Amino acid sequence: MSTTSSRGGSVTATVLYQEKVSKLPRGWVEGDDLWLTLPDLAAASGWELKPEGVCRGETCVPVPDARLASFLHEESGERWFNVSEFARLIDQPFARDEAHYVWYFGPPSWEWQSRVGSRQAPDFTLPDLAGKPHSLSELRGKKVLLACWASW
Amino acid sequence: MREELKGKNFEVFTVACDSKGAAAAESWIKQANPQHPSVIDEQHRVAELYGAKNVPSVFWIDEQGSIVRANDPVYAARRNRETGESTVNQDYLNAVRDWVSKGPTSIYVQDERRVQAHTSQMTAEDVQAMASFRLGVYLFQQGHVKDAVAHFKRAHQLKPNNWTYRRQAYNLGNIEQDYGTTFLQAREDPASQPFYPPLELPKPT
Numbered sequence: 077m078s079t080t081s082s083r084g085g086s087v088t089a090t091v092l093y094q095e096k097v098s099k100l101p102r103g104w105v106e107g108d109d110l111w112l113t114l115p116d117l118a119a120a121s122g123w124e125l126k127p128e129g130v131c132r133g134e135t136c137v138p139v140p141d142a143r144l145a146s147f148l149h150e151e152s153g154e155r156w157f158n159v160s161e162f163a164r165l166i167d168q169p170f171a172r173d174e175a176h177y178v179w180y181f182g183p184p185s186w187e188w189q190s191r192v193g194s195r196q197a198p199d200f201t202l203p204d205l206a207g208k209p210h211s212l213s214e215l216r217g218k219k220v221l222l223a224c225w226a227s228w
Numbered sequence: 229m230r231e232e233l234k235g236k237n238f239e240v241f242t243v244a245c246d247s248k249g250a251a252a253a254e255s256w257i258k259q260a261n262p263q264h265p266s267v268i269d270e271q272h273r274v275a276e277l278y279g280a281k282n283v284p285s286v287f288w289i290d291e292q293g294s295i296v297r298a299n300d301p302v303y304a305a306r307r308n309r310e311t312g313e314s315t316v317n318q319d320y321l322n323a324v325r326d327w328v329s330k331g332p333t334s335i336y337v338q339d340e341r342r343v344q345a346h347t348s349q350m351t352a353e354d355v356q357a358m359a360s361f362r363l364g365v366y367l368f369q370q371g372h373v374k375d376a377v378a379h380f381k382r383a384h385q386l387k388p389n390n391w392t393y394r395r396q397a398y399n400l401g402n403i404e405q406d407y408g409t410t411f412l413q414a415r416e417d418p419a420s421q422p423f424y425p426p427l428e429l430p431k432p433t
Contacts, residue, residue, distance in 0.1 A: 092362065092363070092366055097366075167352070169352075169355040169356045169358060169359035170359055171356075171359040171360045171362075171363040171379060171382070172363070173363060173367060173372075173375060173378075173379065175372075175375055176367065176370075176372060176375065178363060178366060178367065180359050180360075180362050180363040180366065181359075182355050182358055182359045182362070183355070188350045188354075188355050189350075195294050195295050195296075195340050195343050195344065196293060196294060196295075197278075197287070197289045197293050197294065197295045198277040198278065199293075200273060200274055200277060202243065202267035202268065202269050202273070202274070203267060203268060204265065204266055204267050204268070205250055205253070205254060205257055205258075205266070205268070210241075210265040210267050212241060212289070213293070214265075215239050215241065215265075215289075216291070216292075216293050217237075217291050218237050218238060218239045218291060219236075219237060219238045219239070219288070219289070219290060219291060219327070219328055219331075220238075220239050220240070220241055220288070220289040221229075221238070221239075221240045221241070221286065221287075221288060221289075221304075221324060222241050222242075222243070222274075222278075222286065222287040222288075222289055223240065223241070223242045223243070223284060223285075223286045223287075223303065224242075224243045224245055224269075224274055224275055224278075224280050224283050224284065224285040224286070224392075225242060225243070225244055225245070225283050225284050225303070226244060226245045226246055226283045226392070226395070226396070227244065227246055227248075227252045227253055227256055227399075228246070228252070228395050228396060228398070228399035
C-alpha cells in the first residue's frame with residue numbers, strides 16, 4: 077500500500093473533506109503533508125486550480141506567487157497540489173492518522189469565523205432512525221425547543 | 229410538554245449526539261416514541277454549531293429562527309430508562325410555558341449578549357479539536373479503536389472542557405485503560421470546568 081521513505085512516498089490516502097470521504101490511490105505523503113494530483117484534488121475537495129487562484133464554486137483563493145512552489149509541484153507532465161499547505165493558508169483545521177493514511181480537513185476559516193456575532197440559529201439537516209432527513213429550518217414560523225442529548 | 233404546547237405554534241426538535249449512531253440511540257428513541265423530529269448526529273455537528281460542550285443542552289429558537297435562550301443544561305422532562313417513569317423539572321417547564329405564551333416579553337428570553345455568551349464562538353483551538361475528534365470517530369467507525377484513542381486524546385488536550393468530545397470518547401473506549409483516569413477524576417479536573425454551564429432561570433414575580 078505504501079512506499080514511504082524519509083523524503084515521502086506514495087500511499088493510498090483516505091481524505092475526509094468535511095463530510096465527504098474519498099479513497100485516493102495516488103496520494104503522496106511528505107511529513108504531515110498530503111499531495112494530490114489536480115483531478116484527485118477536485119474529486120476529493122471540490123477545489124480547482126484556475127488562473128485567478130484556487131477556486132471552489134464562487135470562492136477563489138489567490139495564491140501568492142512566492143508561495144506557489146510550496147503548493148504546486150510538476151513531475152512527468154503531471155501537476156500535484158499540497159492539500160495540507162493549502163489548509164494552512166486558509167486556516168482550515170486538519171488532522172492526520174499516520175498508521176492508516178487518513179486526513180481530515182475541517183471548514184475553512186471564513187466558515188467557522190462567520191458564526192461570530194450572530195444570534196441566527198444555524199441550520200442543519202440530519203437523519204432520524206429511519207434515515208429520513210430533518211432540517212431545523214423546516215420549523216421556521218414556530219417556536220422550537222432544540223434539545224441535544226446522548227445515550228452516553 | 230409537547231402534547232400540552234403543540235397547539236400553540238410550538239415544536240420540539242431533539243438531537244442525539246452519538247458517534248455509535250442509531251445502534252446507541254435506537255432503544256431510547258423507540259421507547260420515547262417521539263412525534264417530533266428526532267435525529268442522530270454522529271459527528272456532534274449540532275453541538276459544535278451551537279457551542280454546546282455537554283449534554284443536555286437546550287436552546288430556544290423563535291419564529292424568525294433567532295436563538296432567544298441558549299445552552300440550558302436541563303431537560304424539561306426525562307424518562308428513566310429502566311422504570312419508564314418521567315421526572316418533570318417543573319421550574320423549567322414553567323419557563324417554557326411562559327415563553328410559548330408571551331414570546332419576546334417572557335422574562336426567560338435572553339438578550340443578544342447573553343445568548344452570545346452561551347453560544348461561545350469557535351476559536352482556532354475549537355476547530356483543531358474538532359478535526360482530531362472527527363478523525364477519531366472515523367477511525368473508530370472503521371474498527372481502528374485503539375488508533376482512534378490518540379486522536380480523541382489530542383481533542384481533549386486542546387479543549388479539556390468540551391464534555392461532548394470527552395464523554396463520547398470515554399463511551400467508545402475504556403476510560404481507565406485508554407485514558408488512565410476515572411470519570412469522577414476527569415470531571416473534577418480543574419482544567420475541564422465547567423462540566424455544565426450555569427442555569428440562569430430568573431424567579432417569576
